[in-house]
Amino acid sequence: MKLPPYAVALRIAEQERTKFKIWFPLFLLWPLAIPFLILTFIATLVVDAFYLLSGQRAAYTRLLVGVLGVVGETRGVEVFIQDPVRTVALTLR
Amino acid sequence: MSEERNRILDLLAAGKITAEEAGRLLDAVDSGAAQAASAPAAPKTGSGELPKFMYVKVISTKGDNVNVKIPLSLVRAGLKLTSLIPPQAMEQIDKSMAEKGMSIDLKNLKPEDLEDLIESLREMEISVDAANGDNVRVYAA
Numbered sequence: 001m002k003l004p005p006y007a008v009a010l011r012i013a014e015q016e017r018t019k020f021k022i023w024f025p026l027f028l029l030w031p032l033a034i035p036f037l038i039l040t041f042i043a044t045l046v047v048d049a050f051y052l053l054s055g056q057r058a059a060y061t062r063l064l065v066g067v068l069g070v071v072g073e074t075r076g077v078e079v080f081i082q083d084p085v086r087t088v089a090l091t092l093r
Numbered sequence: 094m095s096e097e098r099n100r101i102l103d104l105l106a107a108g109k110i111t112a113e114e115a116g117r118l119l120d121a122v123d124s125g126a127a128q129a130a131s132a133p134a135a136p137k138t139g140s141g142e143l144p145k146f147m148y149v150k151v152i153s154t155k156g157d158n159v160n161v162k163i164p165l166s167l168v169r170a171g172l173k174l175t176s177l178i179p180p181q182a183m184e185q186i187d188k189s190m191a192e193k194g195m196s197i198d199l200k201n202l203k204p205e206d207l208e209d210l211i212e213s214l215r216e217m218e219i220s221v222d223a224a225n226g227d228n229v230r231v232y233a234a
Contacts, residue, residue, distance in 0.1 A: 058181075063174070063178060066170070066174045074164075076162070077163055077164065079161050080161070081158070081159050082106060
């Protein structure tokens with residue numbers, strides 16, 4: 001499983017002139033997300049155990065891991081939108 | 094061939110050529126492709142490397158351009174995620190989709206079907222030329 005995107009680059013230009021440009025280091029947010037992820041992981045484990053005990057099949061923990069996998073695969077996404085006046089470019093690294 | 098199209102679309106996106114010029118160039122590329130298709134098939138000499146990205150390109154005659162590059166691995170991970178959705182939630186999704194007129198039974202979507210679907214995406218190329226000159230292309234490269 002890939003790590004989540006470590007940076008996002010956003011550029012907004014008007015009439016070919018860059019009006020706003022930012023390179024944001026997303027990896028700085030990773031430590032903030034870890035406690036939330038741990039809590040969510042525990043909650044999904046409890047829910048899965050509850051379903052298992054009641055004889056039903058559930059995979060909320062696997063779903064959480066899958067969602068994290070999808071987030072990791074967003075690395076490399078590039079979006080470029082241009083109209084006659086404005087240009088917006090977004091890149092996930 | 095898609096490389097040439099990419100280059101043209103990139104030039105248009107960069108504002109180096111106009112939409113009309115891009116249209117003419119794309120037509121020229123298309124006619125070249127048609128000629129190549131009518132010619133006897135040449136043996137494949139490429140490295141056989143699989144495409145890694147899916148591209149969505151929209152070129153409007155009004156000057157609006159959209160260019161989206163999505164890793165195919167993201168498409169794969171997203172499709173695989175559907176097989177992990179709990180059955181209880183899956184029923185809700187199926188019901189909501191049916192209400193919107195999309196009667197797709199996600200429960201019957203097997204992992205091997207997903208693999209086939211992803212493999213097919215690699216060869217997919219959608220090209221829409223609207224009457225007003227707008228052009229939409231979805232392809233993997």
